[in-house]
Amino acid sequence: MSTSRLKIQLFILSLSIFISTISSRTHPLDPLTPSEITRIQSIINNHFGDSKRNLNFHYVALDEPEKPAVLKWLSSPSATLPPPRRATAIVRLNKQNLELTIDLSSGTILSKKTHSGFGYQMMTIDEQNLAVKITKKYVPFVKSMTQRGLNMSHVECSTFTGGWYGQTYEAREDEPRVTKILCFYSEGTSNLYMRPIDGLIIGVDLDAMKIVEYKDTGKAPMPKAEGTDYRDESLRVPVGLDLKDTAISQSDGPGFKIDGHVVSWANWKFHVGYDMRVGPVISLASVYDVDQKRQRLVLYKGYVSELFVSYQDPSEEWYYKTFFDCGEWGCGQSATSLAPFSDCPPNAVFMDAFFSGPPRGSVVKIPNAFCVFERYTGDTMWRHAETEFDEFTEARQGVSLVVRMAATLGNYDYIMDWEFKPTGSIKVEIGLSGVLEVRGTSYTHKDQIKDDQHGTLIVDNTIGTYHDHFLNYRLDLDVDGPINSFVKTKLVTKRISDTAHRVPRKSYWTVQHETAATELDARTRVGSQPAEFTVVNPEKRTRPGNTVGYSLVPGTATVPLLSGDDYPQTRAAFTNYNLWVTPYNKSERFASGLYAFQSRGDDTLAVWTDKNREIEKRDIVVWYTMGIHHVPCQEDFPIMPLLKGGFELKPTNFFERNPYVYAKPLKLSNSTISPPAAP
Numbered sequence: 001m002s003t004s005r006l007k008i009q010l011f012i013l014s015l016s017i018f019i020s021t022i023s024s025r026t027h028p029l030d031p032l033t034p035s036e037i038t039r040i041q042s043i044i045n046n047h048f049g050d051s052k053r054n055l056n057f058h059y060v061a062l063d064e065p066e067k068p069a070v071l072k073w074l075s076s077p078s079a080t081l082p083p084p085r086r087a088t089a090i091v092r093l094n095k096q097n098l099e100l101t102i103d104l105s106s107g108t109i110l111s112k113k114t115h116s117g118f119g120y121q122m123m124t125i126d127e128q129n130l131a132v133k134i135t136k137k138y139v140p141f142v143k144s145m146t147q148r149g150l151n152m153s154h155v156e157c158s159t160f161t162g163g164w165y166g167q168t169y170e171a172r173e174d175e176p177r178v179t180k181i182l183c184f185y186s187e188g189t190s191n192l193y194m195r196p197i198d199g200l201i202i203g204v205d206l207d208a209m210k211i212v213e214y215k216d217t218g219k220a221p222m223p224k225a226e227g228t229d230y231r232d233e234s235l236r237v238p239v240g241l242d243l244k245d246t247a248i249s250q251s252d253g254p255g256f257k258i259d260g261h262v263v264s265w266a267n268w269k270f271h272v273g274y275d276m277r278v279g280p281v282i283s284l285a286s287v288y289d290v291d292q293k294r295q296r297l298v299l300y301k302g303y304v305s306e307l308f309v310s311y312q313d314p315s316e317e318w319y320y321k322t323f324f325d326c327g328e329w330g331c332g333q334s335a336t337s338l339a340p341f342s343d344c345p346p347n348a349v350f351m352d353a354f355f356s357g358p359p360r361g362s363v364v365k366i367p368n369a370f371c372v373f374e375r376y377t378g379d380t381m382w383r384h385a386e387t388e389f390d391e392f393t394e395a396r397q398g399v400s401l402v403v404r405m406a407a408t409l410g411n412y413d414y415i416m417d418w419e420f421k422p423t424g425s426i427k428v429e430i431g432l433s434g435v436l437e438v439r440g441t442s443y444t445h446k447d448q449i450k451d452d453q454h455g456t457l458i459v460d461n462t463i464g465t466y467h468d469h470f471l472n473y474r475l476d477l478d479v480d481g482p483i484n485s486f487v488k489t490k491l492v493t494k495r496i497s498d499t500a501h502r503v504p505r506k507s508y509w510t511v512q513h514e515t516a517a518t519e520l521d522a523r524t525r526v527g528s529q530p531a532e533f534t535v536v537n538p539e540k541r542t543r544p545g546n547t548v549g550y551s552l553v554p555g556t557a558t559v560p561l562l563s564g565d566d567y568p569q570t571r572a573a574f575t576n577y578n579l580w581v582t583p584y585n586k587s588e589r590f591a592s593g594l595y596a597f598q599s600r601g602d603d604t605l606a607v608w609t610d611k612n613r614e615i616e617k618r619d620i621v622v623w624y625t626m627g628i629h630h631v632p633c634q635e636d637f638p639i640m641p642l643l644k645g646g647f648e649l650k651p652t653n654f655f656e657r658n659p660y661v662y663a664k665p666l667k668l669s670n671s672t673i674s675p676p677a678a679p
């Protein structure tokens, strides 16, 4: 075996010495603990007495303490009492959505409110399992399977939310809460999504727990199992790629520290939280300033506020497929354990997550839901080779700290990364992988196809359907304090007039800073004009007088292609612009609204910003929408290689100078690197 094992030791950055050591055992932003989740379940059950049997726990989360209380506690954790631990629970009882605020120390329900607007919370895992169970026992369904010659023991079904398409009802309570059911055939493959059982329209009323819609539009061709597998144990393709084992190890141990949920590394310190709806929550990210000798706050809180996926096949069987993954299923409760050595490198440290799940609000543990690791990719973060006047090359290695979580929503996997760099940047990335959503077809060659199939023929009898993925990040930036403004720095071309200047140049470009006064000033489709987008602290300036700031450097700009009046587009109106800025409001947490399931688009980021509130010199929240239009290709079969998107939060006149000049080069030359053996 010709294995060359590359061993790289990462040395602790010299910057890491200043990290203060406070115990974060009682950090006010810690996610709910297993015992707290159990306590919430029993407080609520006790409150509802006998009716508790009909109670469903849809969303249980930490009730975020007020920001001033958190900041006060943070400034002197030993001298200040932490804010009281409170939880928010949204339960459903007798077709009513009840919002409860629970005080964990006294065990009391502080407030109880009935949601009177449209929409529902995420489906519970309990009811999804039940909906699948009753479908598989439904006599007409079993008959349809028999008619297709399918063996019921290989039929697997799953819930696919049905959305809202303009239906109205006399009374609010008359509206059924419905999920569609789709089924797949697992015979001969572990990649069952590649074998959809098409031609069925099944709707389950989740409250009544009965089938309210059933239609068999007829048998459709089912793609064969052959060639769909991707698992090593069942691969039936010849091995034609020979990769050497490559390992990176840290023989001196990790250069970061985790104290409870607080992570410290190099110049960074932040809190890693978790929420069953949104997944990872990064809070209180602060960066050490060597000149000012203090930690300076950058991001008070950041998370994925919604993930919208819409398919572009308008047929009767497919049109409804427009999913709000976080608001309808829960990106946090869909997190899946990360596999050591393949999902995260060997030097990763893992953390578990807990949520209120089945049965009926009980604690569910997701082992290894997070991993935290230092990354050295072999890149450089800054360099200069002086060859003209001297001879030297000075450079610093590209090292960073990554926090990762992966959510698996049915066929798709989303890898959510927060990467912290010694340059002061936070890079936020999303990686898409998993399996395409496909439709069976009789076509085996492109030349047979005459009309729009709404997808790509990716292999015989299989159409990979066109679709979008839009993500919205809610970024409560507090750049060196909560009072901030949003500045667009536009790059504009200027013409040189002959009379004024005696130079032959005809043009140049310069910048125009525009501070957004209100929400509508801030709303932007990026890419339409060269510009930088910076959140500044108007009260803080650097020594040369620049206003301190952090810029949001967008990734590829994507705008929606659906018509503005299409139902899913109204509900996902947060995709209309890439950048939005709102004044901080504790209730505005999710770009698709608190109740995204069957929502009608009346409680979205787009509706809130229509109020055109003032955002200058205030505590503001930036909402960034990124998207990917996905035209499937053959390489997405049988499983998709990771497709990445993201953006960066980059210091802009925040520091006096590049903060990464204060670090010594890593002594990688001392580590055991075996050079490749001569051929």
Ligand SMILES: *[C@@H]1O[C@H](CO)[C@@H](O)[C@H](O)[C@H]1NC(C)=O
Pocket: 151, 152, 153, 154
């Ligand atoms: C259906 O599949 C199960 C599990 O593989 C198998 O035991 C059974 O014999 C199959 N039934 C028929 C009728 O083929």
Ligand SMILES: *[C@@H]1O[C@H](CO)[C@@H](O)[C@H](O)[C@H]1NC(C)=O
Pocket: 585, 586, 587, 588, 608
């Ligand atoms: C905060 O948000 C909620 C929900 O959008 C809204 O009803 C309320 O008016 C907002 N408060 C302010 C002060 O804007």
Ligand SMILES: [Cu+2]
Pocket: 432, 467, 468, 469, 630
């Ligand atoms: Cu896709």
